Amino acid sequence: FISKCSRMADGELLPLLCPSEKVQEEVKKWCEDNDYAISHMFETRLEKADELRSQGNDLLKEGDCKAAQHRYYAAIVQLDFSMAQYGEGAKKYEEQLNTRKLKVITNLAVTRLKCRDFAGVKDIADVG
Numbered sequence: 425f426i427s428k429c430s431r432m433a434d435g436e437l438l439p440l441l442c443p444s445e446k447v448q449e450e451v452k453k454w455c456e457d458n459d460y461a462i463s464h465m466f467e468t469r470l471e472k473a474d475e476l477r478s479q480g481n482d483l484l485k486e487g488d489c490k491a492a493q494h495r496y497y498a499a500i501v502q503l504d505f506s507m508a509q510y511g512e513g514a515k516k517y518e519e520q521l522n523t524r525k526l527k528v529i530t531n532l533a534v535t536r537l538k539c540r541d542f543a544g545v546k547d548i549a550d551v552g
Contacts, residue, residue, distance in 0.1 A: 437504045437525065440551045441532060442497050451497040460498060466507075466517060470524060473502035477528050480535070489539035496532040503528065 442448050455461060460476065463469050480495030503525050507514040529548060536544035 435504055437551075438497065438500050441500060441529065441548065443547075447497070451494060452501055454494070455498050455501050460502070462502065469502045469505075470520060473499040473524050473528065476502065477524075477531060480528075480531060484531070484535050484538065489535055489541075492535050493532060496528050496535065499528045500525070500532075 438448055438451075439445075442451070460472055463472070476495045476499035480492040480499065483492035483495060503521060505521075507518040507521055510517075529551065533545050533548040536542075536548065
């Protein structure tokens, strides 16, 4: 998975996890409207992704699968880029980014499993 993520261009992960273009656009708009617009600062994007993943975890604990999945998609919006283009000097940042991507994707798979969307779990497994 990590190697696959490293080779993905900016913006390629969300469509793999969320095939509905309508939902993708809704998530991106929600991010912009709720102080989660994409920052140009690497650390800010990681922090926002962590916050959104935590919100998704809380929503999942409450049993709100749809809202949890939405927050995980929003976290992916923050993380849907690659540092590979910056060469060896960016390797440590790429690892931080990919670790977070893996956590969010795992949470998304757990959400679909918990909500008995078994085909959705398989779709996520196919991404990794």
